[in-house]
Amino acid sequence: MGFWKRIAVGLPATIGLLAWQVTGVDAATVPADTVQNPDTQNAQDLGPASPGETITASLILKVQNEQELENYIQQTETPGNPNYHKFLTTSQFAAEYAPSPQVIEQITGYVKQLGLHVDQVDADGLDMQISGTVAQFDNALNTTIDNFRAGGREFRAPKHIPHIPNVLLNSVLAVVGLDTEQAAQSLTVKTPNVQGAPSPKVVLPQSGSTATNTPGSYTVGDTANMYDINPLYQKGITGKGETVGIVTLSDFNPSDAYTYWSTIGLKTPANRIREVQVDGGGQIDSGSDETTLDVEQAGGIAPDANIVVYDAPNTDAGFIDAFYQAVSDNLADSLSVSWGQPEIDYLAAMNNGVDYTDELAAFNQAFMEAAAQGISMFAAAGDSGAYDTARDFPPSDGFTTPLTVDFPASDPYITAAGGTTVPFSANFSLGSVKIQKERPWAWDYLQNLGYTGLFPIGTGGGVSVIWPRPWYQMGISGMQNSAPGQAFTDSQGLLFGTPFTYQLPANFAGRNVSDLSMDADPETGYLVYDSADGGWIAGYGGTSFVAPQLNGIAALVDQFTGSRVGFMNPMLYDLQRTVGYGPNKPFNDLKDGSTNWYYQAVPGYDPATGIGTPNVANLATALALLH
Numbered sequence: 021m022g023f024w025k026r027i028a029v030g031l032p033a034t035i036g037l038l039a040w041q042v043t044g045v046d047a048a049t050v051p052a053d054t055v056q057n058p059d060t061q062n063a064q065d066l067g068p069a070s071p072g073e074t075i076t077a078s079l080i081l082k083v084q085n086e087q088e089l090e091n092y093i094q095q096t097e098t099p100g101n102p103n104y105h106k107f108l109t110t111s112q113f114a115a116e117y118a119p120s121p122q123v124i125e126q127i128t129g130y131v132k133q134l135g136l137h138v139d140q141v142d143a144d145g146l147d148m149q150i151s152g153t154v155a156q157f158d159n160a161l162n163t164t165i166d167n168f169r170a171g172g173r174e175f176r177a178p179k180h181i182p183h184i185p186n187v188l189l190n191s192v193l194a195v196v197g198l199d200t201e202q203a204a205q206s207l208t209v210k211t212p213n214v215q216g217a218p219s220p221k222v223v224l225p226q227s228g229s230t231a232t233n234t235p236g237s238y239t240v241g242d243t244a245n246m247y248d249i250n251p252l253y254q255k256g257i258t259g260k261g262e263t264v265g266i267v268t269l270s271d272f273n274p275s276d277a278y279t280y281w282s283t284i285g286l287k288t289p290a291n292r293i294r295e296v297q298v299d300g301g302g303q304i305d306s307g308s309d310e311t312t313l314d315v316e317q318a319g320g321i322a323p324d325a326n327i328v329v330y331d332a333p334n335t336d337a338g339f340i341d342a343f344y345q346a347v348s349d350n351l352a353d354s355l356s357v358s359w360g361q362p363e364i365d366y367l368a369a370m371n372n373g374v375d376y377t378d379e380l381a382a383f384n385q386a387f388m389e390a391a392a393q394g395i396s397m398f399a400a401a402g403d404s405g406a407y408d409t410a411r412d413f414p415p416s417d418g419f420t421t422p423l424t425v426d427f428p429a430s431d432p433y434i435t436a437a438g439g440t441t442v443p444f445s446a447n448f449s450l451g452s453v454k455i456q457k458e459r460p461w462a463w464d465y466l467q468n469l470g471y472t473g474l475f476p477i478g479t480g481g482g483v484s485v486i487w488p489r490p491w492y493q494m495g496i497s498g499m500q501n502s503a504p505g506q507a508f509t510d511s512q513g514l515l516f517g518t519p520f521t522y523q524l525p526a527n528f529a530g531r532n533v534s535d536l537s538m539d540a541d542p543e544t545g546y547l548v549y550d551s552a553d554g555g556w557i558a559g560y561g562g563t564s565f566v567a568p569q570l571n572g573i574a575a576l577v578d579q580f581t582g583s584r585v586g587f588m589n590p591m592l593y594d595l596q597r598t599v600g601y602g603p604n605k606p607f608n609d610l611k612d613g614s615t616n617w618y619y620q621a622v623p624g625y626d627p628a629t630g631i632g633t634p635n636v637a638n639l640a641t642a643l644a645l646l647h
Contacts, residue, residue: 063168066167069166079127080146081146083118093392096394108394110347114144118146136157137150146344147341160185161198166178166179175200196337203336205411205412206269206564207403208310210561212477218447220558220559224283236542236558238547240284258323259322264571265356268332268357269339270334271331287323292326313548317571321572321575322575330343330345346386353578356397356399361426363486364424365409367522394583396584398567400563400567404478405479406616407476418511424508435535435592436480437570438481438566440610441455444544448466457610462479463478481627483503484530488531492589492594532627536631539566548560577636580641582644582647596625606639606642610633
């Protein structure tokens, strides 16, 4: 059974966009030995970690002048404002919004007094890496770090919530890195193994084409055909001079991406991929196909763009540090991520009273920095329909499945990538399927044939119960508030030993997810080349594909407009409101009434598909006119 596993300590989040907090335990004010780490409650304790083992952790420092930063970001995406598209360099960001050098020097001194060592501070002044032995961290943070086993994995974690010394509380938002259990999941799905379903077949493009025109074996060439990208290619817009960045939690074999591109007939530059291994990098493991497809898709949509892959271990520190490294480097003009988990996993009510929303704030700071620096960011919206917790906690296991959304897609400074099913027909043993119009991806159409076990697989989308509705979604027709009567229930006490129910906030005017959608259904999905999994594989899908595709599209748009367009959401919603839909418009409106298992596709905005799908060449032209 999957579970959210991380440790972050310190004051609860102070980022202004966090709407509220569930009453729970403040780990900074309760003695450490009274608050058990919820990550270890169902794990086998293997005993204390070796006292001499070296640990590297990260102190995430608090952004300064936060409201001014929020205002500046809005100004950079408001045409006509004097600061429109006046993006900051990393050093300018640090000077305006990071703790001062004097404060960082004081923190460094405090850390040394605790017996720990400061290894480096990122250029943005917000991520400080520190190291020491297990014994030194135990003493410094008043805890005991043990080794544990759960779900067939061994990991290291504090037995009890660590205690941050009071001298650091005003400056430190979170401490991450003491826990090495997995922090997120890749948002990839394959065609379902249902009786009588046609097996996906590998079909490669014919000579002279980069497309297959075959659902389940689509390539980036098919994506270009479906979403009006070819007019940009015909104008020589291929991403040249741009850099796309991938944030991921597994390593991969870069030669797989080159094989993918060359085999489908794409000419790409040699040595275009640069790997940055954050916190030592990830491993070649079950998540490597995610990294592989991310690179293949983003780099295939923008075949002349450079690619930088920020590869980190699948831990809380790895995930957060990868983003801080990427935005601090400021090399990538656009970034995508296809890993995540339900946003409510961070709340005290879901963690036996321990509040982890400081981690949400830590991520959010990095995303705000990206926006201020003009980096476009995209995140997969999830593959569990409108019920994001169902992936980890299936109803059949004794849990309820409330309406929930995935993080980081729910963050207000990221473009959330939703998924669709494009037209196709197929014969199954229980009947035939014929999808005539593009619709939200949900396998309800297979369930309607009589197949079971497919709820709620489909595109993520819904309403955040943590992040208030951002300015760019205000006044947009179709925005939803959180539904009443939604609760997460552990009826058997599987998580913490006793049953509990968390009632989600009703009628909360939260950030709506998704923003923009493209094909994600494995039945109308894609080819991936992954040498670790046997080479060519058909029938891949998930919103995992849409995020890197939008990443590649951003590179094309940047080249077309002549500079970074930055955080896209304000401009996307403004264009949706003022320009609208149609053959010569930036977007296609999906409105046939189909759902992502809950939210309907209706005219205009809806959480099932967001604004709709892009007509990329028209979108690039419209964005260029705003420059």
